[in-house]
Amino acid sequence: MTTTPHTLRLGAATITILNAGDMLVNMAEEMNLPANFQSSYTDLLQPAPFPSQSIHIALQDASILVDINDYAHAVPPDSPFAIPGYQPPPSIVEQLQSLNIQPEDITYVIITHAHFDHYSGTTFEEAGRRVPRFPNATYYLGKADWEHPDIQQGILESGSLEGQTLGVLHNLGRLKPVEGDLNLLPGVQIIAAPGESPGHQLVRVHSQGQTLYCVGDLFHHPIEIEHPSLMAQWADPQTNLNSRQKFIKAAIAENAIIVAAHMTPGRISGTPTSPHYEPLEW
Numbered sequence: 001m002t003t004t005p006h007t008l009r010l011g012a013a014t015i016t017i018l019n020a021g022d023m024l025v026n027m028a029e030e031m032n033l034p035a036n037f038q039s040s041y042t043d044l045l046q047p048a049p050f051p052s053q054s055i056h057i058a059l060q061d062a063s064i065l066v067d068i069n070d071y072a073h074a075v076p077p078d079s080p081f082a083i084p085g086y087q088p089p090p091s092i093v094e095q096l097q098s099l100n101i102q103p104e105d106i107t108y109v110i111i112t113h114a115h116f117d118h119y120s121g122t123t124f125e126e127a128g129r130r131v132p133r134f135p136n137a138t139y140y141l142g143k144a145d146w147e148h149p150d151i152q153q154g155i156l157e158s159g160s161l162e163g164q165t166l167g168v169l170h171n172l173g174r175l176k177p178v179e180g181d182l183n184l185l186p187g188v189q190i191i192a193a194p195g196e197s198p199g200h201q202l203v204r205v206h207s208q209g210q211t212l213y214c215v216g217d218l219f220h221h222p223i224e225i226e227h228p229s230l231m232a233q234w235a236d237p238q239t240n241l242n243s244r245q246k247f248i249k250a251a252i253a254e255n256a257i258i259v260a261a262h263m264t265p266g267r268i269s270g271t272p273t274s275p276h277y278e279p280l281e282w
Helices: 092-098 149-154 166-171 222-226 237-254
Strands: 006-010 013-019 023-025 048-050 053-059 062-066 108-111 123-126 129-132 138-142 175-178 182-185 188-192 201-207 210-216 257-260 266-271 274-279
Touching: 006 210, 013 092, 013 201, 013 257, 053 201, 053 257, 108 182, 129 166, 149 166, 166 175, 210 237, 222 237, 222 274, 237 266, 257 266
Parallel strands: 062 108, 108 138, 138 175, 210 257
Antiparallel strands: 006 013, 013 053, 023 048, 053 062, 123 129, 182 188, 188 201, 201 210, 266 274
């Protein structure tokens, strides 16, 4: 996976994919991979690097960031996700700045779901206190994730990740819980896709006849697209399967580009009952 920003055009929109850093994950363990799949997907049997990606969407009147992981804060050297000897790329903010996109330029931050690697970079410490990383942005999180007991308990603890990020944004009136689907802007929708978490959501961008989805952790690996019933053990099985099947049907019909947080971008071909993932050529 590339460690430098990769940009593509989608009609009048510019999409930039940025990697905060690779995390070491054993997907076979995470999804309790059945034995009959192991011979065909041997790459999943050992811990392997998975990127932690943010997506920047540049429109004429908006600058949108989907997910942000503060790698140094969220993946310390003693983390089980840390790769020994690994040197992560510059931070997401530094990568944006290399493209002449300043934190003040971001108008919307969409958090696909409340797992640490998707929101840990929403705030930072300045003069001894946590403040929004993007001072002019409104932050959007699925309402069911925001209301989850673990999150609500976490924000009561000032030293917790939840308290230092989501709690700070909420107290400043910058966090907007989203219930269901939301037409954020012309051509930009937030779409509910629960299952990975109760409030997991997607971002759909449509411009000049082209469509792209930022799908967060709806899928972590192509095996989950081609076999949608395989998923992480923490997901709600039926809810997640319903979200995946609905999305796969739409993505094939629209010939959409798909950007997941931990996968190479691509498209889904085939049929809704027999989908195949085709990574884009970089």
